[in-house]
Amino acid sequence: MTAGKAPQKSLKIGTRGSPLALVQARQVAADIERLSGGDVVGEIVTFTTGGDKLTTERLINAGGKGLFTREIDAAVDDGRCDLAVHSLKDVPGAIPDGQELLAYPKREDPRDGFITVNGIKRLADLPEGATVGTASLRRESQTLALRPDLNIVTFRGNVQTRLRKLEDGLAEATYLAMAGLTRLDMAHLASPVPVETMIPAAGQGIITIAARPDALDSDIVALLRKLDDPMTRLAATAERAFLVELDGSCRTAMGGHACFHDDLWKFSGEVLRPDGSERWVEHGIAQTDASEDEMTELGRSAGERIRAAAGGNLPAYEDD
Incomplete structure (x- = not known):
């Protein structure tokens, strides 16, 4: 020393x-x-x-x-x-x-990554009746909203475990967060899903x-x-306010995402029925110089509008 x-x-x-x-x-x-x-x-x-x-x-x-x-x-x-x-x-x-x-x-890339072992890049291109592996109720519900013909099986475990399950043929496709794949130098394995197609989990990335x-x-x-990072803090503030407003839990399929684009803060949030048969989506904007209080209100008000649109009670997963 x-x-x-x-x-x-x-x-x-x-x-x-x-x-x-x-x-x-x-x-x-x-x-x-x-x-x-x-x-x-x-x-x-x-x-x-x-x-x-x-x-x-x-x-x-x-x-x-x-x-x-x-x-x-x-x-x-x-x-x-x-x-x-x-x-x-x-x-x-x-x-x-x-x-x-x-x-x-x-923040790292907030999007979901779509992964297959047969080169298919989009959910829309999976064959009818194909199997998708995920343990996320949000991803399951969003998948069924887009492709109600698909089968869902539960994929739990870390990144490596879920990739191994895919390689073992337990499903034709799965999702992993692009942020995690990027941090592990594995982003090349996935096709990013646009936020407009699948709103990520609040805080993803x-x-x-x-x-x-x-x-x-x-x-x-x-x-x-x-x-x-001040910009990441503002995005996190809006997304967590959305989560808190809806009392977000793993029993409710929901996604919330804030981003700074074209000199505005833009927020998108959604709640879905577990089977994907119905979804409620709300958007909002805040100005370039939005404060943390204003970002809180951005996320909170979107959640409030969704709750009202859903009749006051959010659809939740029920045990069989």
Whole structure:
């Protein structure tokens, strides 16, 4: 160690142990070290969450949203970890008391990726009666809305597991988030689905850094806030407001997406019946200089209009 130089400070970063989650956490650790000039380093601490333990069952049958974050949230609360790195689409609308989503690094591609093993690039080109594998109620409902003739089977597991199931012939096609594939250098495997065709899950393509500010030194909190991308934060704000307004859970097929295009913020949100037979879609815009409060209202009001259009009660998946 150089004489007179203070020792490095280590921050314990909680994350799932999947290949994708590790890539995301390691990038956050690298950014922390870079922004601190090497004074702060990240120590990755992995967790097997309730969601990771599911191999065939739907999330909606095992507790829904939060299954991929609860164990890590608990470790942040009790001090085993200093911060957590989550995929935002896995984070429930209500986070643990005392925790804060301190930063949203720049968003990756928010679209869904359509993958087959036979070269077919579009859902529309699958043969009649083909089988599509997905564990997402949103993707299932959107698929059936577009192609009611198709069969859906449950595909659970990380990226590698789902690709292996596809190669084993359990389905002719599946979906994976383009963001995850890009971070794993696997984007070439998929054909991006336009947002206009399938509205992504709220927060898809965004990672977030969660922590308890009252448990960290103020200089560390300031450092973590430097990881924030202002445009990504605004998009996340609108999408999570939409989620909260509709009390979004894995029992309701819904997607919400905000983007900055043609000098305007544009929001699209939808809710579908689980079988895809009916869908409610709402759009909204906000000005270039929209504040976080205005982005909250953008997402919230779209959700309010959808609830009204659906007669006040959102269609939800029911167990057989």
